[in-house]
Amino acid sequence: MNQLAVELNEKIKAFCPALFAVLSELGRELYFPKGILTQTAEAREKAHRFNATIGIAKSGGQAMYLPVVMEQIPGLSSDEALDYAPATGNLMLRREWHKQMLEKNPSLEGKKTSLPIVTAGITHGLSISADLFVDPGDTVIIPDKFWGNYQMIFGTRKKAEIEKFRFFSDDNGFDVASFASTLSKVLQEKGKAIVVLNFPNNPTGYSIKKDEAQALVDTIVQASDKDRRIVVLLDDAYFGLFYDDDVLPESLFGLLAGQSENLISVKLDGATKEHYVWGFRVGFITFNVAAGKNEEEVYGAIEKKVGGAIRGNISNCPLISQSIILKALSNPDISRQKLDKLEIMRSRAKRIREVLENPKFAEFMEPYPFNSGYFMCLKLKGVDAEEFRKKLLRDYGVGVIADGSDIRVAFSCLEEKEIEEVFDTMYECLHKWGQVLQ
Numbered sequence: 001m002n003q004l005a006v007e008l009n010e011k012i013k014a015f016c017p018a019l020f021a022v023l024s025e026l027g028r029e030l031y032f033p034k035g036i037l038t039q040t041a042e043a044r045e046k047a048h049r050f051n052a053t054i055g056i057a058k059s060g061g062q063a064m065y066l067p068v069v070m071e072q073i074p075g076l077s078s079d080e081a082l083d084y085a086p087a088t089g090n091l092m093l094r095r096e097w098h099k100q101m102l103e104k105n106p107s108l109e110g111k112k113t114s115l116p117i118v119t120a121g122i123t124h125g126l127s128i129s130a131d132l133f134v135d136p137g138d139t140v141i142i143p144d145k146f147w148g149n150y151q152m153i154f155g156t157r158k159k160a161e162i163e164k165f166r167f168f169s170d171d172n173g174f175d176v177a178s179f180a181s182t183l184s185k186v187l188q189e190k191g192k193a194i195v196v197l198n199f200p201n202n203p204t205g206y207s208i209k210k211d212e213a214q215a216l217v218d219t220i221v222q223a224s225d226k227d228r229r230i231v232v233l234l235d236d237a238y239f240g241l242f243y244d245d246d247v248l249p250e251s252l253f254g255l256l257a258g259q260s261e262n263l264i265s266v267k268l269d270g271a272t273k274e275h276y277v278w279g280f281r282v283g284f285i286t287f288n289v290a291a292g293k294n295e296e297e298v299y300g301a302i303e304k305k306v307g308g309a310i311r312g313n314i315s316n317c318p319l320i321s322q323s324i325i326l327k328a329l330s331n332p333d334i335s336r337q338k339l340d341k342l343e344i345m346r347s348r349a350k351r352i353r354e355v356l357e358n359p360k361f362a363e364f365m366e367p368y369p370f371n372s373g374y375f376m377c378l379k380l381k382g383v384d385a386e387e388f389r390k391k392l393l394r395d396y397g398v399g400v401i402a403d404g405s406d407i408r409v410a411f412s413c414l415e416e417k418e419i420e421e422v423f424d425t426m427y428e429c430l431h432k433w434g435q436v437l438q
Contacts, residue, residue, distance in 0.1 A: 004031035008301040015294035018229050018262045019302070022192055027132040032087070032304040032311065041086070056083060076323055085319040087307040089118020089284075093326040097284055100329065101269075104240070107254030113267075114299035116284035117306050120317045122237045125268040125285040126153050126196075128309050132302075133194055133231050133264075134158040139186045140194045141179075143167035145368075145377070147202045147235075148403075160194070167204070172369045174212040180219045187228040195220070197252060198235040200242070200373030203401070203408040205349075207372035213248040217255045224262040232256060236269040238373040240338070243346045247371050257288040264289055271325045273374070275334075276341060280321035345374075348411045351419045352376060361423065364430040365407075374412035377403065383430060392429050398422060 009028055013020040020028075032038075043053040057064035063078040073081045088094070097116045102108050119125040126149075134140065136159035142150050145167040154160045163186055166178035186193040197216075200207045208216065224230045236251050253267040270283030285306065291298045310316065328334055349370065356367050364383070370376040380388060389402040401408040407426075414422060 001029055002031050004034065004304075005029050008304055011297055011301045016261070016289050016291040016298045019264055019289050019291075019298060022133055022194075022229050022231050022264060024131065024133055024135045024138075027305065030131070030305040030308040030312075032307040054084070073320070075327070076320065080323040081320045083319055085118070085316045085322055087311045087316050088303060089116075089317060090319065090322040090326060093322050093329075094118060094284075096326060096329050098286075101267075101286070105250040105254040107250060108257060111254070111257040111288070112295045112299075113253075113257065114287040114303060116267075116286040117303060117310075118317050118322060119268075119270070119283040119285050119310070120314060121272055121281040122235060122268050122270050122283040123149060123153070124281070124314075124317075125270075125283045126150075126233065126235065127157070128285060128306055129231075129233050129266055129268070130154055130158045130160075131309050132305065134160050137161065138192065138194060139163050139190055140196060141165065141182055141186060142196045143179075143198075143201070145201060145204045145206075145406075146196075147198060150196060154194075154196075167201070167206075168368060174206070174208050174216070176212060176215045176219060179216065180223075183219065183223050183230075187223055187230070191227055192229050192231075194231045194233065196233045196235060198237070199248075199252070200238040200371075202237065202373065203375050203403050203406070204368050204377045205370030205373040205375040206368065207242055207247045208252070209246045210248050213252060213255060217252065217259070220256065221259045221263065224260040226262060229262045229264070231264045231266065233266050234268060236267060238273050239269050240274050241342065241345055241374070242372045243349050244371040253286070253288065258290050261290045261292075275325065275328065275338070277321070277325065280325065281318065282321050282325050344416075345412065348414065348416050348419065349376070351416050352409075352411055352423070355420050355423050361427055364427065368406070375408050375410050378407045378409065378426075379405070380407060380430070383433065388430065388433070391433065392426060396425050396429055398425050398429075400426075 008031055009020060040053040043051045063082040065078040065082055070078055094115050119128060130153050134154055138160045140154040140160045141163050144164045151162065155162050163182055165182035166175045169175035183193055220230060220232060234251055234253050239251060242249055251267060253265055256263060256265045265288040267286040268283065271277050271280060272283060287299060287302055289295060289298055364381050365378045368377045368379065385402040385405050385407055389400055392398050392400060411419065
């Protein structure tokens with residue numbers, strides 16, 4: 001093992017033994033190399049005469065560029081658009097994201113978290129988390145209503161065992177009891193559990209309610225002890241897109257932070273969905289541990305491991321999208337603009353609920369609860385979801401997603417005036433299909 005990794009591990013083990021215990025074999029071997037990047041960073045700070053370290057071309061003190069490229073990027077200098085970003089991301093952006101994260105999550109008041117590290121989208125952050133914490137044979141707990149890429153990230157790539165709990169209870173809320181039973185089983189068998197929680201949930205569009213959130217947090221905290229350690233990965237991709245008053249208006253990250261020395265919380269969020277910049281691929285990974293007032297030492301060590309994971313995979317995330325997001329976050333009008341888009345999304349969700357109040361739909365479909373995000377799901381009655389999806393697309397020109405035995409509708413990409421026609425078309429397809437089957 002590289003000596004730099006050894007030193008990081010010794011620091012983590014001394015100040016936060018629970019974190020060291022849940023690191024994967026790869027997680028323990030990761031480190032940030034002292035090479036070109038370190039020397040370049042030193043030169044950027046101290047080389048006041050000439051800097052011949054970084055592998056970019058410069059002209060006139062700025063990043064060299066082709067005019068046909070820069071004319072497409074008004075508002076940014078060539079340095080802001082074309083230079084390399086540090087492996088852990090633009091420091092000013094990281095600080096601004098952290099500041100706004102504290103504002104949006106009041107439960108974090110007085111609690112120490114790591115400085116968010118920039119990732120190439122939330123998928124990348126999940127993949128880094130898998131590198132850090134998942135060995136073959138470890139168990140990853142996810143709900144039975146889950147984003148399919150979790151299987152690829154944790155199961156296919158990391159050879160983890162996937163254990164599912166029931167997402168919806170009989171009374172159509174979050175099934176805390178099923179989660180608690182699954183967590184207890186995994187911890188009893190292995191002493192370590194990696195939990196993935198995604199609110200607002202993809203595919204269902206359901207966000208946990210305030211009372212459910214407290215029950216869930218209590219369950220997790222009570223399950224962690226010196227022999228049972230839990231890593232909670234909070235996939236907050238659709239954070240802020242909440243439509244009902246009883247929904248928890250912040251991330252579970254704040255409620256879990258600092259609750260137990262044997263609980264490692266990881267927040268995965270980003271501008272991707274929150275700021276409607278899907279292709280920018282700007283995500284963040286933020287850690288919380290309880291380390292007896294030595295959190296800063298631990299965060300410094302884990303940041304170097306994440307930096308090494310990024311350096312050894314994609315080298316660094318694109319600077320241009322980070323620069324644009326930083327400027328946008330600093331614009332005083334951003335809150336109003338986001339609220340305008342939120343109201344559009346809320347109106348679409350409301351319209352779906354109004355349409356589905358028509359009793360005719362109950363013959364063929366039953367909506368799952370939804371109160372947030374981009375999606376809602378339907379449970380079909382007596383019809384194969386994949387066969388229905390293909391028939392609806394082939395015969396009616398309407399595209400939806402078949403997700404197991406359910407149908408997912410992305411109302412995020414439907415105009416409000418289109419919603420009734422979409423659901424009427426689904427009903428027509430099911431009605432005619434039902435007649436044929438009879």
